Amino acid sequence: MMNRSDASYDAPRRLAVERDSLAISSDASLYKKRVMELARRLIFERASAEPANALMVTAQFPMLVDIAVFEKAETLQTPVEDREQERLEVMLRAAFEAEPLEDGMDHPADQIIENALRSTEDQRIFDWFSYFSLDAKHPNFASSVLRCLGRQTHIGKAAWRTGLVRDALTMDDIEIRDAAVQAAESWGGQEMIDVLISHDEPESWLRECIPEIIEDLQE
Numbered sequence: 001m002m003n004r005s006d007a008s009y010d011a012p013r014r015l016a017v018e019r020d021s022l023a024i025s026s027d028a029s030l031y032k033k034r035v036m037e038l039a040r041r042l043i044f045e046r047a048s049a050e051p052a053n054a055l056m057v058t059a060q061f062p063m064l065v066d067i068a069v070f071e072k073a074e075t076l077q078t079p080v081e082d083r084e085q086e087r088l089e090v091m092l093r094a095a096f097e098a099e100p101l102e103d104g105m106d107h108p109a110d111q112i113i114e115n116a117l118r119s120t121e122d123q124r125i126f127d128w129f130s131y132f133s134l135d136a137k138h139p140n141f142a143s144s145v146l147r148c149l150g151r152q153t154h155i156g157k158a159a160w161r162t163g164l165v166r167d168a169l170t171m172d173d174i175e176i177r178d179a180a181v182q183a184a185e186s187w188g189g190q191e192m193i194d195v196l197i198s199h200d201e202p203e204s205w206l207r208e209c210i211p212e213i214i215e216d217l218q219e
Helices: 026-049 051-058 067-075 080-098 108-119 124-133 139-151 158-168 174-187 190-198 204-218
Strands: none
Touching: 080 108, 080 124, 080 139, 108 124, 108 139, 124 139, 124 158, 139 158, 139 174, 158 174, 158 190, 174 190, 174 204, 190 204
């Protein structure tokens, strides 16, 4: 057995901290990237099948996603429809945690929403999307969901879309209101124009954008 107390013992490269060690070498970032990509793929695969399975993966990679979300989905004993809502929330949160949402760029959450809409004719799914988009306690998540919904050009009925934008514009968080304005611009229609016209926006930069959007929608 190797005697590690021996002064001649050299620490393995993966543990050493000298100039040539893996900890500070150019290879380290590459290895870290590969590990994170694998973890994210596992999270999405497990989350789509069962939140409890996703929890086991995220426990090994806590920096990638809020583990508390999966713990909630695993421990609560709820009716089937509530479990479906929680599963959808888990998948969306994992997607936003793994990859930031950027304007003009495809995002995994877009596909999650499309799949959810195709997989059920239950109208309660629109209640779930409204609930996610108006979550005042988690404005980053809420605004991200609403922005993704705005990318779906043919989602729900006009009354639901209009109501969601109207409610989102009443929220205190500027990110949610900005997402609502973006959704209104994307969805269009006279109802959206009326909602934007009647909205009294307190934030100056967003207030200045709204008339331009109204003008574009009226053309």
